[in-house]
Each structure stands twice: as structure tokens, then as C-alpha cells.
Amino acid sequence: MSSESQNRADRVPLTQLLAGEKGRVYDLKGESTVCARLREMGFCETAIVEKVGGGYTVLCQVCGTRIALNSRAADHILVEKIEG
Amino acid sequence: MRAPVYALVGNPNCGKSTLFNALTGLKQKVGNYPGVTVEKHEGIAYSQHGQAMKVIDLPGAYSLASRSPDEAVMRDVLLGRREDTPQPDRIVCIVDASNLERHLYQVLQILDLGRPVILVLNMMDLAENAGVKIRVNYLERMLGIPVIPCEANKGRGIIELKLAMSRHELPLSKHRWDIPAAIAPAVSELQASLVDNDSKAPLIARAEALLLLTDNDHVRVAGSTPLHAKTEEILRSWKQRWSAEGMDWSALLVKARFAEVQRLCAEVLERRDATADSKRPFVDRLDSVLTHQIWGWLIFISVMGILFFSIFTLAEYPMNWIDSGMGLLTNWVRGAMPAGELRDLITDGALSGMRGIVIFLPQILILFFSIGLLESTGYMARAAVMMDRIMGKVGLSGKAFIPLLSSYACAIPGILATRTIEDRKDRITTILVAPLMSCSARLPVYLLMIAALVPGTHVPALVETGIMLLMYSLGTFGALGYAWLFRRTLLKGTPSMMMMEMPAYQLPSLRIVVRQMLDRASAFLVQAGTVILSLSILLWALAAYPKAPPGSTAQIQLEHSYAGEVGRLIEPAIKPLGFNWQIGVGLVSSFAAREVFVSTMSVIFNVEGNAKTNMIPLRDALHQARWSDGRRLFTPLVCFNLMLFYVFAMQCLSTVAVVYRETKSWFWPLFQVFYMTGTAWVVCFVVYQLGHLAGL
Incomplete structure (x- = not known):
């Protein structure tokens, strides 16, 4: 039970990861065409995303590619923080 | 027998145009950012035995479910919907080997089309540097199609590719992936209806059925020929049923494909330990500095400042040479010809007009050289990230930056580059304001007027640079201001999203930069020589x-x-x-x-x-x-x-x-x-x- 709530707390929109943190995509929420496009660019469920930096426009590494997303797009991506 | 038609397809910025140039010997523009090619280009390649093969270079796309006009070109050509282009017999699918995981998604979509496919693993050197090893034979066996490792920019693997292309028989892929059970009946029902009612070929019909289910906008998928009423009815009823069940069918399909990609990758990718990834920290550092809120801007402004300053200082000597050369020529004509109307036409009409224009050639060369240099290093895409925030404020996406920047050279390539923008209103706004960016054709006017400001004496290069920067910024801020206005009045809509792939940093290829510069310069001279x-x-x-x-x-x-x-x-x-x-x-x-x-x-x-x-x-x-x-x-x-x-x-x-x-x-x-x-x-x-x- 406690581990369950622990997990929930670790689930955040990609925009809330700090630079250098990694997360595993667990859901895409919002406008469906945007979600489909994000999946095609590699932000598919279970993909591992590393946030490299950026404020308004997020730079992240996914599937071996560096991708820039502005916060409106990055807000569609929900990730679970992972260590390391 | 007509020459076989090949289509080159792949994700943006995976090197399609470089490969196209290597195959055909043509000089299509290539660049190190996504979306350089926005229209299809055709050329002829010759096999080792001199057999001709038609090759079509298509704009890059992440998927067949296209969302922007440049991506639609690829889908329409592959599905045989473009009247001006024959449907390709065979497809050469190009992937960036260092990014196999992401690029394979599209490969699977292409295989679904049921045409013979050759898979090219481009940029093998980059993959190796990144510590990725690909079991090529293994991949070949799993997909059942020829897989050719290559480095198109260095000309490696081109001969092997040509050999594969000139084979009489190419195997069809036997690879199948599992369509999710909930969706499979809909796919077969749609496929049958597309064959019976819309008279599509069976394999195309399967690919189209999958597309109809991936992209929610079926009008966009169907293109200019609307779906048959029966097909549309089938689609509607399935979607209704799924919606009632709360199922997101398109997500399910995309996920199933990605699961298959991951299965393939697990088999064929051999990753060495992470220490081989030694370039990452450096790239990370570079990215964070270049897109930093303060440093990023300082660098951006200095780069632009240096660019304009060099236009004035470096170009001075060649400009003087051209000026005195043209002067000598005019005098020579004047001395050699008898006085009269014809002599006046040549000296006062033709030569004096040409002299006014050709003199700006050195500055235009420097401008295009610098833009080409910035493009090929990968800096341009980072500058787009920097600009995204400002662009966002006026209601444009960061993607509008590259069209607007190209418009500094000429509004026409800039307007063509807007085809990478998905949202229509976003795109029209960008088109409307693009000509406000000062293009190189204004450069001669500015230069003449700056010279005329202080007649007789020489204007210091710093003052010239200052006035020039003022003119360029007036145009730029004018463009942003009008974009803001249009997005609030005429072209109101939801603010657009930016999703853009960052190209790898590269040492600029001098050969490509110089060739592009010469292409532009000759276009300029042809214009000067004719119009x-x-x-x-x-x-x-x-x-x-x-x-x-x-x-x-x-x-x-x-x-x-x-x-x-x-x-x-x-x-x-x-x-x-x-x-x-x-x-x-x-x-x-x-x-x-x-x-x-x-x-x-x-x-x-x-x-x-x-x-x-x-x-x-x-x-x-x-x-x-x-x-x-x-x-x-x-x-x-x-x-x-x-x-x-x-x-x-x-x-x-x-x-x-x-x-x-x-x-x-x-x-x-x-x-x-x-x-x-x-x-x-x-x-x-x-x-x-x-x-x-x-x-x-």
C-alpha cells in the first residue's frame, strides 16, 4: 500500500522532471492527435526519457534521439521517475 | 521495359537527400536539420551494369499518418495518389543506424504496404561512435529483406545498395506483427471494403485500413478521393463501438507497433557498455549552454553580429575589384565602339545596370556561406529552441524559426520551408510574415543607401553594421508583431506545439557548404544576367x-x-x-x-x-x-x-x-x-x- 502511494507520487508530467532525471513514460494524456505524434517520435509507453535541460522548451533524450518539446507538448507526457 | 521506380523514404534528417545525391549524382540541397526537403525530387541512378533506375527523393516523415503538407507528399506518392508521379515499384527505406529504435517504427509501416523494400542503415559511423552495434545479418533474417549498412556522406555502401537495387527479384518481407486482437476484425473488414468498394489493391488496402485507424482524421487519410459510403460506415460503427468501450484504438495500434519494434531491437541491437557513450556529457553541456537563458542569447546575438560584420569588412576588397573591373570594361566599350544609340544601350543600359548588381556578389556569397555553415553544424536547430519562447509569445511554434531564418536569404525558400509546420493557421501566419525578414535582395538597397548617407567619405564598418542590424531587427520585430496580431484576429486558434528533433553536432562539411553557396550565387548571377x-x-x-x-x-x-x-x-x-x-x-x-x-x-x-x-x-x-x-x-x-x-x-x-x-x-x-x-x-x-x- 505504501509502495503504491510512493509510486503515485513519482508519476509526474515530463515538464516536472529536473534536468538530469530520468523517467519511464506511462501514459499520454490530452489531445489525441498530439499524443499520436508524440508516440511516433518515440515517446511511447514504457520508453525511457531523460530530461537534459531547458525551461519553457524542454530538451530530452528518448530512443537515442534528442528532441525539443515546448511545455504545452511536454505536458501531454506523464512519466514515472526512475533512479540512475 | 520501363526503368524501375524507387522511392527513398525515411524519418526527417536521416540522410535521404545525401543518399539521393550519391545515387544520382545530382545536387539536391542537404542540411543538418529536419525538413530541408519539402517536395519530392526525381533523378536517375545507374546500376553497375548501366541499367537506369528512376529514384524519387521524398520529404522525411515520422509516420505515414501525415500531419503536415511535406509529410503528405510521402504518403501520397507511396499510395500511388499523385498523378504527376508513378507509384514506386520498390522502396528504399533509410534509417539512422544510431537511432534504430525510433526509425524502425516507420519501417514497419512501410513493410505493411506490401512492396519490395530495401532497408539502408545510414550513419553507421555515428552508431559505432555512440557504442551501438547492429547485428545486420540478424535484422536481415528477421525482416526478410536486404539490409545495407552505409555512410552516404562518405560514399560507403553505395555500390552495395546499387547492386541490391538492380536485382531482378526482390523478396517481399515475410515479417508480420500482431495487430491487437480487439482491432484485428476491424482491419480485415475495412480492408475488404476498401478492396470491394474503393477498388484498392489488397495490400494497399490493408495499409490504408491501418492508417484510417491510426489517424483520426479520415478525410486527411483518404486524400482527394473520398471514401466509399460503405467503408465510411464500417469505420464509423467500429469507432462508435470502441468509444463506448472507452478504448483508444489509435494508441493501441501505435503501442502494438512499438512493442514489435522493441522486440526486434532487443534481438538485433548489441549495446556496448555505457562508457562508449563518452560524447553524451559533452553534447549535454553544449546543448545546455547554447540554449541557456543568458548564455544562449549572448551566443545567438554574437553569432548574428559577427555574421553581419563580416559581410561588410571581408567583402570590401572583392567589391572594389569588381567595381574597377566593370569600370574598365565600360570604358573599353566606350572607346572601342562608335558613338551612337547602340553604344549607349550597352554602356548606360546593360553595363551600368549589371555593375550596380554584380558588385554585391561578394556580400551575398558571405551571407550564404555563413548560413550554410551554421546549418551544417547543427546550431540552427538549437537556435530554433532559443527562439521557441519568443515565437510562442506571438503564437507561433519554434518550427517557424527556420522558415523565418531562411527568409533572411530569400522569402521563397522560407515560404517553402513552412511546409514542415503541422497547424494550418500557424503555417499561414508564418507565410504572411516571412517576407518581412530582410532578404538578400534588400541587401544591395540597404548598402547603397548606407553609402549614400555619408557621401564622399567612407562609412566606418561599425556604423554600417549598426544600421544594418537596425534594419534587420526592424523587419524581424515587425514580423513578430504582425504574427502576434494575426494570431489574435485573422488566424485565431489554439497555440501550436513544438516538437522537433535536434540533429547531432557535426563538423561542417566544407564541400556541401561551398556547393550550396555557389548554387545560390549562380542563381543570383543568372537572375542578374536575365531579369x-x-x-x-x-x-x-x-x-x-x-x-x-x-x-x-x-x-x-x-x-x-x-x-x-x-x-x-x-x-x-x-x-x-x-x-x-x-x-x-x-x-x-x-x-x-x-x-x-x-x-x-x-x-x-x-x-x-x-x-x-x-x-x-x-x-x-x-x-x-x-x-x-x-x-x-x-x-x-x-x-x-x-x-x-x-x-x-x-x-x-x-x-x-x-x-x-x-x-x-x-x-x-x-x-x-x-x-x-x-x-x-x-x-x-x-x-x-x-x-x-x-x-x-
Whole structure:
């Protein structure tokens, strides 16, 4: 039970990861065409995303590619923080 | 037997155009950012045995479910929907080997089309550097198609690819992936209906059925031929059923494909330990500095400053050489030919017009060289990230930055580059404001006016750079301001999203940069040799006829001529801006191309054919120009105002034509002419009248 709530707390929109943190995509929420496009660019469920930096426009590494997303797009991506 | 047709497809920026050039020996523009190719290009490649093969280079796309006009080109060609292009017999699918995981998604979609496919693993060197090892044989066996490792930029693997392409029989992939059980019945039902009712080939029908279910907008998928009512009904009822169940079918399909990609990757990718990834920290550092809120901007502004400063300082010597060379040529013609109309036509019409234009060649070369250099290093995409925030504020996406930046060279490639923008309103706004970015055709006008500001003496390079930066920023801020306005009024819509792949940092390829620069320069010279040359001759004739009574001065001759008549006709409209009818002739002729203004001035102020006057450079001729009441015409205020006019006014017929083609409507190009030229008039009116009051 406690581990369950622990997990929930670790689930955040990609925009809330700090630079250098990694997360595993667990859901895409919002406008469906945007979600489909994000999946095609590699932000598919279970993909591992590393946030490299950026404020308004997020730079992240996914599937071996560096991708820039502005916060409106990055807000569609929900990730679970992972260590390391 | 006709030559087999090959289509080159792949994700953006995976090297399709580089491979296309290597195969066909053509010189398609390549660049290190996504979306350089926005239209298809065709060429012929020859196999080792001299057999001809037609190759079509298609714009990059992440998926067949296209969302922007450039991606639609790829889907339509592959599905055989473009009337101007034969449906490709075979497909060469190119992936970036260092990014196999992401690029394989599209490969699977392409395999679904049921055509013979050759898979090219491009950029094997980058993959190796990143510590990725691919079991090529394994991949070949799993997909059942030829897989060819290659480094297109170094010409490695091209022969192997040509050998595979010239094979008589290419195997069809036997690879199948599992369509999710919930969706499979819908796919087969749609496929059957597409075959029976829409008369599609069975394998195409399967791919189309999958597309219809991946992309929610089925009108967009179906293209120009609407779906048969029965097919549409099947689609609707399935979607209704799934919606009621709360199932997201398109997500399910995409996920199933990705699961298959991950399964494949797990088998064929052999990753060495992470220490091989030694470049990452460096790239991370570079990215965070280049896109930093303070450092990023400092770097961006310095890069642009250096670019413009070098345009003025480095170009000075070659410009002087060209000037004196053209002067010698004019004198030689004058000495070698008997006096008469023909000699005047050549010296005062053709040569003086050409001289005014060709002299700017060195500066245009430097501009294109610098832009090419920045593009090929990968910096341009980072600059787009920097600009995204500003772009977002005015309602555009960061993707609009590259079209706008290209517009500094010329609005036409800039407007073509907007095809990568998914949202239509976003795209039209970008098209509308793109010509406000000062293009290279304005450069000659600015340079002439800056020179005329301080006649006789040499303008310091720093002052030149300063004024130039001012003009470029006025255009830029004008563009952003109007984008803001349009997105709030005419083209209201949801703010757009930016999703853009960052290309890898590379050492610029000097060969590619120089070739692109030479391509642009030759286009410029061809323009100078054809349009501008003929306009110069036409203008000379318009200014030389009908003849004034013998013995009249040049001034009287010009007033007496056709050109004078046209100029005087529009003079009332431009007099409040401080422009006289001679400038009016220049403004009108600028509609052919803005730089024509300079050659027009050369022709108009040299019409008297006096050898002495001809030797004086144009700026001194301008300095001597007077209103009829003896006031100086080109006062610093007027020079400045003319620059302002050129910053804002829409004076380019080719751009009007391209905007019409891209928007498929006359409303937008006409609106653009009206709002831009209107702005130019109002700005110049205010500045001139205020300046006048201030006694300038």
C-alpha cells in the first residue's frame, strides 16, 4: 500500500522532471492527435526519457534521439521517475 | 521495359537527400536539420551494369499518418495518389543506424504496404561512435529483406545498395506483427471494403485500413478521393463501438507497433557498455549552454553580429575589384565602339545596370556561406529552441524559426520551408510574415543607401553594421508583431506545439557548404544576367525615349521620357514620404526583384551618357541629385526612409506567386501585398514628416 502511494507520487508530467532525471513514460494524456505524434517520435509507453535541460522548451533524450518539446507538448507526457 | 521506380523514404534528417545525391549524382540541397526537403525530387541512378533506375527523393516523415503538407507528399506518392508521379515499384527505406529504435517504427509501416523494400542503415559511423552495434545479418533474417549498412556522406555502401537495387527479384518481407486482437476484425473488414468498394489493391488496402485507424482524421487519410459510403460506415460503427468501450484504438495500434519494434531491437541491437557513450556529457553541456537563458542569447546575438560584420569588412576588397573591373570594361566599350544609340544601350543600359548588381556578389556569397555553415553544424536547430519562447509569445511554434531564418536569404525558400509546420493557421501566419525578414535582395538597397548617407567619405564598418542590424531587427520585430496580431484576429486558434528533433553536432562539411553557396550565387548571377539585364535595357529605353529636343540636358530628357511619365504618375503618392518620381521609377521596377532598384538608380542617374558622369560611382551621383527647386534629393532622412520602405514593403512578384501556390488562394498574397506596403507607407510617412518637422 505504501509502495503504491510512493509510486503515485513519482508519476509526474515530463515538464516536472529536473534536468538530469530520468523517467519511464506511462501514459499520454490530452489531445489525441498530439499524443499520436508524440508516440511516433518515440515517446511511447514504457520508453525511457531523460530530461537534459531547458525551461519553457524542454530538451530530452528518448530512443537515442534528442528532441525539443515546448511545455504545452511536454505536458501531454506523464512519466514515472526512475533512479540512475 | 520501363526503368524501375524507387522511392527513398525515411524519418526527417536521416540522410535521404545525401543518399539521393550519391545515387544520382545530382545536387539536391542537404542540411543538418529536419525538413530541408519539402517536395519530392526525381533523378536517375545507374546500376553497375548501366541499367537506369528512376529514384524519387521524398520529404522525411515520422509516420505515414501525415500531419503536415511535406509529410503528405510521402504518403501520397507511396499510395500511388499523385498523378504527376508513378507509384514506386520498390522502396528504399533509410534509417539512422544510431537511432534504430525510433526509425524502425516507420519501417514497419512501410513493410505493411506490401512492396519490395530495401532497408539502408545510414550513419553507421555515428552508431559505432555512440557504442551501438547492429547485428545486420540478424535484422536481415528477421525482416526478410536486404539490409545495407552505409555512410552516404562518405560514399560507403553505395555500390552495395546499387547492386541490391538492380536485382531482378526482390523478396517481399515475410515479417508480420500482431495487430491487437480487439482491432484485428476491424482491419480485415475495412480492408475488404476498401478492396470491394474503393477498388484498392489488397495490400494497399490493408495499409490504408491501418492508417484510417491510426489517424483520426479520415478525410486527411483518404486524400482527394473520398471514401466509399460503405467503408465510411464500417469505420464509423467500429469507432462508435470502441468509444463506448472507452478504448483508444489509435494508441493501441501505435503501442502494438512499438512493442514489435522493441522486440526486434532487443534481438538485433548489441549495446556496448555505457562508457562508449563518452560524447553524451559533452553534447549535454553544449546543448545546455547554447540554449541557456543568458548564455544562449549572448551566443545567438554574437553569432548574428559577427555574421553581419563580416559581410561588410571581408567583402570590401572583392567589391572594389569588381567595381574597377566593370569600370574598365565600360570604358573599353566606350572607346572601342562608335558613338551612337547602340553604344549607349550597352554602356548606360546593360553595363551600368549589371555593375550596380554584380558588385554585391561578394556580400551575398558571405551571407550564404555563413548560413550554410551554421546549418551544417547543427546550431540552427538549437537556435530554433532559443527562439521557441519568443515565437510562442506571438503564437507561433519554434518550427517557424527556420522558415523565418531562411527568409533572411530569400522569402521563397522560407515560404517553402513552412511546409514542415503541422497547424494550418500557424503555417499561414508564418507565410504572411516571412517576407518581412530582410532578404538578400534588400541587401544591395540597404548598402547603397548606407553609402549614400555619408557621401564622399567612407562609412566606418561599425556604423554600417549598426544600421544594418537596425534594419534587420526592424523587419524581424515587425514580423513578430504582425504574427502576434494575426494570431489574435485573422488566424485565431489554439497555440501550436513544438516538437522537433535536434540533429547531432557535426563538423561542417566544407564541400556541401561551398556547393550550396555557389548554387545560390549562380542563381543570383543568372537572375542578374536575365531579369535584371533585360530590365536594365528596358529602363534605359524607357528613360531614353521619346527623345527630348536636341541639346536638352539629361534631366529634361528623363522628364520627357516614358519612365518620367510613370514616375510622375505615382509621385503624388510618394511625395509625402520624401521620394520624387525618379525614386518612384525605382520602386515600381523593384516589383521584378528588389535589387533592381539599385540598377534602376544606376541607369536613371547615368542617362546623359556623359563619360565624365559615368566614372563617378553611383553614390556620388545620388549625392548630386536634386529636386526641381534645387533641394538635395537624397538627404540622410530620405536615405533612411528608403531603407525603411524596403524593410516593410512587399515588392516581389515571385513571392506573390509562391504564396498563391502554397495557400491555393488569391486572398492571402493580395492581403500580404496590401498590409506590408500599407505599413511601409505609413511608417515612412510618419518618419519623414516627423523628421521634416525636426528640421532634418
